[in-house]
Amino acid sequence: MVSSALTIQDILPFRANNKKVDMDAFLPFIVLPFLLLIATISRTITIIIMVVIGMGVLYVYTRPRQKNRSPFFFSWTMSSAVTMFLVFEIIILGLLEVTQLENFIFLLLLACTCYFFYKMKAIADFELATGSSKGKEYSPVLTSDSYYCQVCQIEVNERFFHSIWWDCCVLRPNYVYFLAGQICAFATLLFGTNLGLTTVCQPFIFYGLILLPEDCNDAYYEFETPVEKTCERIKRVK
Amino acid sequence: MRCSYRKKIIYGVITILIFIIFSHPGLYGRSSYEFIEKHNILKYLHEEVNVNLTSNAFTNCDYHDIINDETTLSPNLIEGDLVEGHGIRDGGEYIPQDCRPKFSTAIIVPYRDRAEQLRGFLVYMHTFFRRQRIHYRIFIIEQVDSRPFNRAKLLNIGAAAAINAGFPCIVLHDVDLLPLRPSNLYACTKQPRHMSSSINKFRFVLPYLTLFGGVISIRTSQYKMVNGMSNEYFGWGAEDDDLYSRLRACNFKICRFGPEISQYHMFSHKLQRKGKLRSDLLSFARKRMAADGLSSLHYLEVATVLHPLFTHIMVDL
Numbered sequence: 380m381v382s383s384a385l386t387i388q389d390i391l392p393f394r395a396n397n398k399k400v401d402m403d404a405f406l407p408f409i410v411l412p413f414l415l416l417i418a419t420i421s422r423t424i425t426i427i428i429m430v431v432i433g434m435g436v437l438y439v440y441t442r443p444r445q446k447n448r449s450p451f452f453f454s455w456t457m458s459s460a461v462t463m464f465l466v467f468e469i470i471i472l473g474l475l476e477v478t479q480l481e482n483f484i485f486l487l488l489l490a491c492t493c494y495f496f497y498k499m500k501a502i503a504d505f506e507l508a509t510g511s512s513k514g515k516e517y518s519p520v521l522t523s524d525s526y527y528c529q530v531c532q533i534e535v536n537e538r539f540f541h542s543i544w545w546d547c548c549v550l551r552p553n554y555v556y557f558l559a560g561q562i563c564a565f566a567t568l569l570f571g572t573n574l575g576l577t578t579v580c581q582p583f584i585f586y587g588l589i590l591l592p593e594d595c596n597d598a599y600y601e602f603e604t605p606v607e608k609t610c611e612r613i614k615r616v617k
Numbered sequence: 618m619r620c621s622y623r624k625k626i627i628y629g630v631i632t633i634l635i636f637i638i639f640s641h642p643g644l645y646g647r648s649s650y651e652f653i654e655k656h657n658i659l660k661y662l663h664e665e666v667n668v669n670l671t672s673n674a675f676t677n678c679d680y681h682d683i684i685n686d687e688t689t690l691s692p693n694l695i696e697g698d699l700v701e702g703h704g705i706r707d708g709g710e711y712i713p714q715d716c717r718p719k720f721s722t723a724i725i726v727p728y729r730d731r732a733e734q735l736r737g738f739l740v741y742m743h744t745f746f747r748r749q750r751i752h753y754r755i756f757i758i759e760q761v762d763s764r765p766f767n768r769a770k771l772l773n774i775g776a777a778a779a780i781n782a783g784f785p786c787i788v789l790h791d792v793d794l795l796p797l798r799p800s801n802l803y804a805c806t807k808q809p810r811h812m813s814s815s816i817n818k819f820r821f822v823l824p825y826l827t828l829f830g831g832v833i834s835i836r837t838s839q840y841k842m843v844n845g846m847s848n849e850y851f852g853w854g855a856e857d858d859d860l861y862s863r864l865r866a867c868n869f870k871i872c873r874f875g876p877e878i879s880q881y882h883m884f885s886h887k888l889q890r891k892g893k894l895r896s897d898l899l900s901f902a903r904k905r906m907a908a909d910g911l912s913s914l915h916y917l918e919v920a921t922v923l924h925p926l927f928t929h930i931m932v933d934l
Contacts, residue, residue, distance in 0.1 A: 468639055472639070472644050472645070473644075474824075475644070475645065475646045475819075475822075475824035475825060476646045476819050476820045476822050476824060477645060477646060477820070477822070478645055478646055478647065478648045478822060479640065479642065479645045480648075482639060482644075482645065483640070486635070486636055486639060490632055493632075497628070501621075577820050578820060581817060581818055581883075581885055582817060582818075582820055582821075583817065584821075590820055590821070594885060596885060597885040
């Protein structure tokens with residue numbers, strides 16, 4: 380399916396055109412942590428914020444297409460990953476309830492995810508740089524497996540689709556890495572959220588094997604910042 | 618090409634740095650720690666009963682089958698009722714009738730304002746102790762004033778009451794913790810024992826090795842030697858670490874049982890206000906040991922009532 384990149388201009392028609400690229404790239408790093416911070420106030424607000432973000436994504440997909448490549452969505456992906464990583468490593472680990480082995484497995488899965496998506500982007504950029512139709516808008520002869528990607532403004536062979544969240548085309552050469560990256564990302568997210576939720580909520584042992592979160596009623600009672608708690612615990616260890 | 622090679626090296630270095638930074642041991646809880654193996658438990662237990670304990674039984678109680686008991690109790694027992702003919706005397710004291718117990722334990726519970734949790738705690742603990750065949754008595758020390766909750770001073774008051782009643786072993790117990798395994802014998806080991814090392818709220822992981830909060834068992838002689846706990850900790854936090862540093866100052870080591878035996882269920886509750894001066898108090902813990910503790914216990918005893926299931930001591934700190 381063709382899915383083109385949108386710029387912020389499409390969504391907010393009254394913005395100025397100056398500094399378009401800079402703002403698009405940095406906006407998610409400000410907006411996303413801010414939204415998540417608001418979401419910690421209470422359960423109702425968490426649900427509202429998640430619904431708002433979901434609806435925003437749907438809205439993005441239904442807007443009329445433009446041709447320009449925007450770094451906003453790739454930045455959104457990156458800021459999501461960085462925020463989740465920092466929240467996990469600083470706040471969840473700060474509660475001293477995750478073992479070293481569990482964190483090592485998490486970091487390993489995360490490293491695999493990053494590696495696969497990095498390879499996918501590297502191959503896509505390589506194809507763009509060395510493609511036979513670089514710089515031309517149309518090829519005089521269209522074969523059955525050559526497509527014109529409106530977003531990259533280039534013709535690529537064997538294109539499956541263009542992913543706005545990774546800001547690159549997914550082609551036959553890098554499709555394996557795309558799939559592997561998705562599977563690793565799913566595993567990382569599953570494992571990371573299991574560790575996080577069993578830390579914050581009351582867990583129970585499911586059939587004597589794995590911990591699952593059970594009762595999250597007191598997840599919103601925390602007043603003290605986790606950084607303060609971490610410092611205190613490290614002092615106690617000494 | 619050189620550019621991408623440099624980028625790869627940078628990414629590789631960042632990845633390795635992240636792995637190194639987040640491998641610091643101080644950042645993790647411990648799922649395994651040094652503990653007394655199951656077959657050694659009976660050797661490490663300290664057998665002593667109250668001096669004035671009288672028992673009409675002919676044989677001593679045998680604890681081998683209790684230690685090797687693999688069952689887990691469900692926290693849903695708190696909603697049930699005690700069995701008929703439970704034989705618990707006024708004041709919450711119980712002596713097993715079918716054999717002579719080898720252990721006498723006073724369970725001391727600091728308490729304020731959690732009546733529903735207390736009811737469930739008492740029903741659960743009396744059901745739990747029936748399987749252990751020990752002589753025990755439950756003391757509930759309630760703080761009736763409105764100052765911040767001073768857990769350590771309440772424990773000191775309870776310990777003083779237990780010493781007066783002649784108990785050689787005390788268990789300092791939080792009201793929101795329930796032991797899940799009957800093999801977790803509520804008796805004293807030769808060294809002070811940290812009993813609650815595997816709590817469900819902490820993912821059954823021990824947050825740090827020197828943790829000494831929740832449920833601990835200590836012989837009354839050892840408790841008197843360290844002059845009990847400090848009376849200065851008003852509000853949540855650090856009074857258990859203070860007790861740990863007192864024990865270390867007197868060269869006591871703490872011990873634990875294995876993670877499967879030491880499983881506890883913690884009830885969720887609203888977070889208490891943190892005590893303001895706790896880090897300052899903790900840094901001078903050893904210096905205050907002699908002057909601050911059991912020897913300097915000043916409080917107003919409002920009432921002592923022998924309820925059917927517990928001894929209720931109400932104090933104004």
